[in-house]
Amino acid sequence: MGPGGSINWMTYYFRDERLADALIRARLRGVNVRLCLEGRPRNRRVNSEVIRRLADPVKGLGKGLRIVQHILPLHLHTKIYCFSDPQPTAYIGSFNPSGNEPENTKIISDIGDQDRGHNLLVNITDPEIVAELNERVVIMHGNPVFRPARARDACVHAGGMEMLFFPLVGRNPLIDRLDALKSGSVLRIAASHVRDSDVARTLARLVGRGVHVQLLTGGTRRRTPGRIIRQLISSGVNVFRFSHPEQLPMHAKFMLAESPSGSWAAFGSYNLTKTSRWLNHELLAFSSDPQLLDSLDQRWAGIIQDPATVHEPRGRQAF
Numbered sequence: 001m002g003p004g005g006s007i008n009w010m011t012y013y014f015r016d017e018r019l020a021d022a023l024i025r026a027r028l029r030g031v032n033v034r035l036c037l038e039g040r041p042r043n044r045r046v047n048s049e050v051i052r053r054l055a056d057p058v059k060g061l062g063k064g065l066r067i068v069q070h071i072l073p074l075h076l077h078t079k080i081y082c083f084s085d086p087q088p089t090a091y092i093g094s095f096n097p098s099g100n101e102p103e104n105t106k107i108i109s110d111i112g113d114q115d116r117g118h119n120l121l122v123n124i125t126d127p128e129i130v131a132e133l134n135e136r137v138v139i140m141h142g143n144p145v146f147r148p149a150r151a152r153d154a155c156v157h158a159g160g161m162e163m164l165f166f167p168l169v170g171r172n173p174l175i176d177r178l179d180a181l182k183s184g185s186v187l188r189i190a191a192s193h194v195r196d197s198d199v200a201r202t203l204a205r206l207v208g209r210g211v212h213v214q215l216l217t218g219g220t221r222r223r224t225p226g227r228i229i230r231q232l233i234s235s236g237v238n239v240f241r242f243s244h245p246e247q248l249p250m251h252a253k254f255m256l257a258e259s260p261s262g263s264w265a266a267f268g269s270y271n272l273t274k275t276s277r278w279l280n281h282e283l284l285a286f287s288s289d290p291q292l293l294d295s296l297d298q299r300w301a302g303i304i305q306d307p308a309t310v311h312e313p314r315g316r317q318a319f
Helices: 017-028 048-054 105-111 127-142 173-179 197-208 226-235 274-278 290-304
Strands: 006-011 032-038 065-068 080-083 089-093 121-124 155-158 161-166 186-191 212-218 238-242 253-259 262-268 282-287 309-312
Touching (some): 006 127, 017 048, 032 127, 080 127, 121 127, 127 161, 173 262, 186 290, 197 212, 197 226, 212 290, 226 238, 253 290, 262 290
Parallel strands (some): 032 065
Antiparallel strands (some): 006 080, 161 282, 238 309
16 A cells, blocks of 8 residues: 555554554555554453553554553454555454464463454455444544544445444434344344343343244353353343354354344444443444355354364253
């Protein structure tokens, strides 16, 4: 990318020093680089080296780096990666550039190896959607102190896609989407974190009225407690968990809904937790694009068929 281009990113974890150096080289070539980065992640050490490197006013990004600060226990958890060239493109999903070489085994065992585990980024080229995602980064970049999204700005329709920016006030539109599914529908959910009891009750209601629900999650109690898994299994949800012998994570976050009235997919950074719902900056996008639905269907099959994915039968004391 040459002079006059732009790179607009926001992310939660950033440890990849080679990637940080690539951003610096782009800035030195005349590319306008903006990076919004969480200042206080759960593991405080994760971003420290990249922040030190990028914060240098001459040899780093200087004012192009914005560290998002906050007082309450909430975070900038959205992952958006926008590029202006060779054509306007954005990637959104669940992936953080949290790996690094040489690797720090203590840190990676805590946060999970997102380079080797199951993860997801969706490539978007629709100009209207890319422009909206760029604008979100620019707004955050200009307001590095953490501020909740205003309710009227929380839902955006662009290029045939609906995007929800959390936190938002009022009823969760995701719950409305799920409650609209009729008997005979199939709902598949890949979610690394499942701790929201409201979502668990919603899934139980869906099963009760004839929706076939499958949940694929990770194997850690912190991200998906046993009480939630037992609640879901007892209600009839088919639960799968990814439990890798090297503790690689299942960090992807997406849904596939097939119903008589039409199919849709949801994806982004949003976890099925109250923290994502009420506190964090998150992105959850909805689309009915057939090509995307097919790609996510293949992604689902790939994770389910991974030898580390285990089906939790009904009655088993999960976790």
